[in-house]
Amino acid sequence: MTMAAKFKILIRRIALSLCAFLLLIVAFTVYANVKVENAAESRIYFSADSFPRNKVALLLGTNPLNKLGRPNSYFTTRINTAAELYHAGKVDFIIASGDNHTKKYDEATAMRDSLIAHGVPECRIILDFAGFRTLDSVVRAKEVFGCDSITIISQSDHDARALYIADANGIKAVAIAAPLRAGRLVRSRLALREWLARDKMILDLWFGKQPHFLGEKIEITDIMPQKSYATAEGVTMKIVSPEVIQNPIDSLVVEFTNSRDEEMTTGEWYRIDVKSNRRNWIPAPYSKKYHDLLAKGMEVCFNDIGHSLKPNGSFRLTVRPWLYDLSDKSATYRLVKTFSYPPYPIQKSDTVYVEFQIK
Numbered sequence: 147m148t149m150a151a152k153f154k155i156l157i158r159r160i161a162l163s164l165c166a167f168l169l170l171i172v173a174f175t176v177y178a179n180v181k182v183e184n185a186a187e188s189r190i191y192f193s194a195d196s197f198p199r200n201k202v203a204l205l206l207g208t209n210p211l212n213k214l215g216r217p218n219s220y221f222t223t224r225i226n227t228a229a230e231l232y233h234a235g236k237v238d239f240i241i242a243s244g245d246n247h248t249k250k251y252d253e254a255t256a257m258r259d260s261l262i263a264h265g266v267p268e269c270r271i272i273l274d275f276a277g278f279r280t281l282d283s284v285v286r287a288k289e290v291f292g293c294d295s296i297t298i299i300s301q302s303d304h305d306a307r308a309l310y311i312a313d314a315n316g317i318k319a320v321a322i323a324a325p326l327r328a329g330r331l332v333r334s335r336l337a338l339r340e341w342l343a344r345d346k347m348i349l350d351l352w353f354g355k356q357p358h359f360l361g362e363k364i365e366i367t368d369i370m371p372q373k374s375y376a377t378a379e380g381v382t383m384k385i386v387s388p389e390v391i392q393n394p395i396d397s398l399v400v401e402f403t404n405s406r407d408e409e410m411t412t413g414e415w416y417r418i419d420v421k422s423n424r425r426n427w428i429p430a431p432y433s434k435k436y437h438d439l440l441a442k443g444m445e446v447c448f449n450d451i452g453h454s455l456k457p458n459g460s461f462r463l464t465v466r467p468w469l470y471d472l473s474d475k476s477a478t479y480r481l482v483k484t485f486s487y488p489p490y491p492i493q494k495s496d497t498v499y500v501e502f503q504i505k
Contacts, residue, residue: 282358296312303340382498393475414448417482
């Protein structure tokens, strides 16, 4: 056999091998996509109206800007959808899971800031900085944040892949599809990318691929723990009753602790603030009952002093917060009390705060 004939046979074998390899890739891609689409059937919703309620939503990250430095519509529509779900009462918390592999690239923080701008309270947003891939985000939702049931938020194709990963990890999940606003060319490119991503996902699951990082478990509690601070060291305030604050609120039993060497006094006066969407504190709105009293020309007066907080001592005081409208369960409130120091007339004072939420 001549060298030319041998060369032709070699070329033919290489061509056949390449064709077989390409056919294998195509067949595997079809297999992966059929598996994913079947798993996601009837579990991706397109409207919040008929969407089932879940405690936690998993918002999958993407770059807030596209390659041209303009707002990324994928990011924008995911944020809008997440905020819509929250305000519709369909979820209580949102895990903002994204890539943060460098200081200059931080998807999770960008999502948090945008959600806050859309009226979602910061206390209802959980940051996951290790959501490098969809597999990482979904698995970490269970292994780190303890979620056995989640609502996934992304575009529909991405939702389907995330649902498949959730199934493979024993997570009960549904998804909502953020609108897809892109041109035909961009859609085609992203569809191809998604098909190949599904291939990789199937292989990752077959070979037991795990997230880059897991770390310690983080519990998502229904109500954040109280947080106390003051303008003077050694003074704290804690709401001791009721254990779970629920509306309507008749009264709050507050315990003050003074580890200083100075005696302090306080009265009946108090104020309640609420954290705004801009993360600053503003006075909570007054209640209808208080507005009715004002309309009748009546005033409400409080004693400025009358209760003594001894050095290295504590005491309890009952606060009746009927002055304020505390009906927003998603809000973070803080109770404000002022202490003064004898002798009188008052020379100086300090303020103590305790942040709380209402279930």
